[in-house]
Ligand SMILES: Cc1ncc(COP(=O)(O)O)c(C=O)c1O
């Protein structure tokens with residue numbers, strides 16, 4: 085019963101089989117392989133316009149490189165105070181931006197509001213002492229499992245663009261947000277004002293494959309050099325392109341995300357039927373943030389459930405975690421089985437379960 089993260093699962097079978105198949109025979113190196121060209125064309129089709137694509141191996145690398153192309157060393161990137169780029173990437177964005185800083189803003193559920201961003205930006209000094217803000221970064225899905233709607237993205241992008249900032253979307257769980265919204269990829273990216281998307285695939289079926297996608301290829305002019313000097317231009321580029329080729333084929337990625345989201349919905353509903361359990365934030369994608377009685381948390385862990393506690397910093401204003409409670413994050417994925425969900429819920433509701 086492992087709900088620690090969608091990072092803990094391996095790759096889906098089609099992705100693994102595609103990797104084995106792509107291994108045969110020689111292929112041009114460093115991204116000149118035919119699979120990379122096919123993936124680039126697939127992304128242009130997916131987003132319904134010409135896009136510039138840079139394949140990399142990690143989400144952190146994707147975010148750091150994307151921001152480095154938008155923000156000069158003397159600049160500022162604005163994000164949520166709990167954004168992955170500010171909390172979990174060990175300074176990679178600042179490092180690749182060569183000294184630029186990240187400014188974290190508040191928001192319930194790690195979600196930014198246009199007024200909060202506008203007030204911060206308009207309050208900045210115009211003096212040369214102030215690092216000028218050049219990018220706004222939002223996570224889709226947010227770090228607290230919430231999803232931005234197209235209108236919410238557009239409102240944030242309007243605030244950013246009106247003040248000369250570009251918009252970066254950390255799409256580590258882009259597929260989960262897309263299927264949750266029932267939109268087309270273009271509707272929650274460039275049509276809503278997003279300038280660059282880090283398209284995550286690792287958590288949703290790939291072994292390690294992400295894509296930095298610029299919707300105006302001119303903005304990506306420096307990416308080949310940035311990627312090369314970061315060490316993300318793999319000599320055997322087929323290792324990334326084969327994964328993404330299979331991931332995008334036959335809407336495999338969407339089926340994976342739909343399954344993960346459906347499992348999270350079952351888990352969330354089943355947990356909330358247990359007295360004393362409530363959600364810190366709504367379950368909108370593949371992450372369940374629940375406030376549990378400590379006794380229940382202990383019972384679940386004793387039964388073998390694996391998941392992590394979460395810091396209750398951007399709770400709704402009227403919500404609190406009591407002394408005898410704990411806020412936890414449970415993450416589902418394409419590999420989460422209904423049996424895993426049933427087993428955890430059986431423990432939560434005090435029903436007998438057979439040894440795993
Ligand atoms: C919201 C978010 N963005 C970016 C990343 C970075 O991905 P990686 O761990 O591949 O660097 C993660 C990792 O899980 C994440 O949760």
Ligand SMILES: C[C@@H](O)[C@H](N)C(=O)O
Nearest residue numbers: 088089090091168172
């Ligand atoms: C927690 C976070 O750093 C990690 N990327 C995860 O989502 O599991």
